[in-house]
Amino acid sequence: MLDTVSDTRDQSPVAYDMLVNGGWVGAASGRRLDSLDPYTGRTWATVPDAAMPDVAAAVGAARAAFDMGPWGRMTARDRAALLRRMAELIARDVDRLAAIESRDNGKLVREMKAQWRYIPEWFNYFAGAADKIEGASLQSDRSNFTIFTRKEPVGVVAAITPWNSPGLLLVWKLAPALAAGCTFVVKPSEHTPISAIELGKLFEEAGFPPGVFNVVTGGPEAGRALVGDPRVDKIAFTGSTDVGKSIAKAAADNLTGVLLELGGKSPNIVFDDCERKAAANGIIAGIFAASGQSCMAGSRLVIQRSIMDEVLGRVVERAKTIKLGDPTQADTEMGPVATRQQHEKISGMIRSALADGARLACGGLEGGPGGLFVLPTILVDVRPDMSIVREEVFGPVLCVLPFDTEEEAIAIANDTQFGLAAGIWTQNVQRAHRVANQVRAGTVWINAYRVVGYNAPFGGYKQSGWGRENGMQALDEYLETKTIWIELSGATRDPFTIG
Structure with missing residues (x-):
């Protein structure tokens, strides 16, 4: 088990695969990408370089898991139990996950440990929210109708995550999306793909159904394929403003919903x-x-x-x-x-x-x-x-x-x-x-700076993005509102009769 970064710096690169529909697979093309240790400049891991067929398979798995799999029929209470199990597994593996992420992006191990110690709270918080998703009863201006709303998951979520805090910023999207009942495909940054893969291993251990969480690794080609897939219902992206704009434009072709956390000059x-x-x-x-x-x-x-x-x-x-x-x-x-x-x-x-x-x-x-x-x-x-x-x-x-x-x-x-x-x-x-x-x-x-929390909404004005992550507002990003009208009288009326 990897406990410290320095213990493994002289070892051969580790070969990772992608998680698609509960199985570990390479790219159909056989191509692979190197992940570099920023401190040494040397390759420490390799991952598949996914293209459109690989992304299509992952989205198809998420679509099937949502539409036909046990996840869509699972109660909120059962989803919450799985989210809490993820919190337990991450808490158990903090040192290992922090060492991996430091190796991948060059951040201080102690900073990564602080992040990974905190990450379980996102799963616990949204586990607590999963069975508190509520609609509303509405007053009708017609005596023969009752109206109510219900909240439903948007469906398949595609996430593209950055290299600066890859695990944390993935979980900001993942925990509320799963609590809402969505399924998920993530393409992590090609520079820091390993923490998403390691999370995939914990999803297996936790007992999530196949296809609920999928990881595809690769560069811009994989990102474009994911954003352009019409089977995706919501895109969640953290990164630069320029890339965010291009994602919004691509999503518009399918009228796919977009959540963007972009740049700043604070x-x-x-x-x-x-x-x-x-x-x-x-x-x-x-x-x-x-x-x-x-x-x-x-x-x-x-x-x-x-x-x-x-x-x-x-x-x-x-x-x-x-x-x-x-x-x-x-x-x-x-x-x-x-x-x-x-x-x-x-x-x-x-x-x-x-x-x-x-x-x-x-x-x-x-x-x-x-x-x-x-x-x-x-x-x-x-x-x-x-x-x-x-x-x-x-x-x-x-x-x-x-x-x-x-x-x-x-x-x-x-x-x-x-x-x-x-x-x-x-x-x-x-x-x-x-x-x-x-x-x-x-x-x-x-009188403070750079503090975030799982229950405090985070997002930007102007060109810093659309939508909010964290807190109950984040849960709303992954829900749709359905309005249901019920006719009460049972009377048959001629629609062309006046009065």
């Missing part, structure tokens, strides 16, 4: 009456945790000019001491970014910003440990029109934007195409509420 707004140390720690955690590879990263520091030097000084001093290194080691504070493409994108955006007139407060492109590491970077003297300020970097890069008045802070915070998250640092409770009410973002933290 402001961390710091007022001069904040608690300085807490704000500095929140700024650091907001952008440098997970190497900045978070959709909710606080990548814009919107700070009152009167305290900018003091607070920024604290942040820069700490950023310079962040230890980069092997994500399996306890003293490492920041690991590599997940892919070479992402490293090149981040480096290119930093170069462009410096050429455009931005100035480094710390970090940049020189002096790092090499490989796929990016130094914690803070840029000052940035302008609102710079791409580094407008576009999502998805790396450890912070842009500093000073303000003088509350109104100016709100205007800067909202001057973005995104609206995923925001932080507000102030000891003034009236100001906290005023600003929170005016910031256009789906989640606002006050």
Whole structure:
């Protein structure tokens, strides 16, 4: 059993297969993809490279399981019992799953352990919600009718998940979809496919019927096949805004429902009456945790000019001491970014910003440990029109934007195409509420940053997405409302008779 990443770094790559209709299969073409360890740059696992026939088989299995299998006839109580069993199995395997995910995406093992320890709560929460799905009795304006509604599962859900927190962001979709009674096909990122496969093994152990949960691995070809399959009833995607737009366009051909959790350029707004140390720690955690590879990263520091030097000084001093290194080691504070493409994108955006007139407060492109590491970077003297300020970097890069008045802070915070998250640092409770009410973002933290929960809806305004994950609103994303009319009199009426 894999207990630590470092114990297996010298072993041969592990060959994984896909889970389709309860069986483990390769791609029909025989093609395979390498999964790279971002820290070493070496292949540590291989997976099938699925294409349309493989995806079609997985969707067909999910369709049959929903339409004809035992899952569609199972009571909510029985579905809930299986979800609770999944929570137990994940809790048992936290160390193993965290080590695998760290190996796949380069995040710190301790951060992955924290995520995997929390993930069972999604299954427990939605297990508790499964038998509480209710319709409503409606008042009719006709004396001979009674009307009521019922909630029904949308059907087959197709999920495409990202590489930054692959297990957690899969479960955000999976737990409510299963609680609603849907079946599921996931295509994880080709860069981090292993945690979805490992979850599939636990689904087998838990006793889920075949076809309820299916995993297909592959690149864009597999994603396009999944999104374009007319048998899919709902698409759930987390990733970049550009890819989200293309998915929405493809889904429109079949009028398939879409849930999108997309990019962000979130402001961390710091007022001069904040608690300085807490704000500095929140700024650091907001952008440098997970190497900045978070959709909710606080990548814009919107700070009152009167305290900018003091607070920024604290942040820069700490950023310079962040230890980069092997994500399996306890003293490492920041690991590599997940892919070479992402490293090149981040480096290119930093170069462009410096050429455009931005100035480094710390970090940049020189002096790092090499490989796929990016130094914690803070840029000052940035302008609102710079791409580094407008576009999502998805790396450890912070842009500093000073303000003088509350109104100016709100205007800067909202001057973005995104609206995923925001932080507000102030000891003034009236100001906290005023600003929170005016910031256009789906989640606002006050004197905190980067906190999520299974019962708290999460999603974005503007180009940060459609719909909400987590909480009871997430369950609604996977339900349809049916209205039923019952005629009570039994009388036969001529439809063309007046009166």
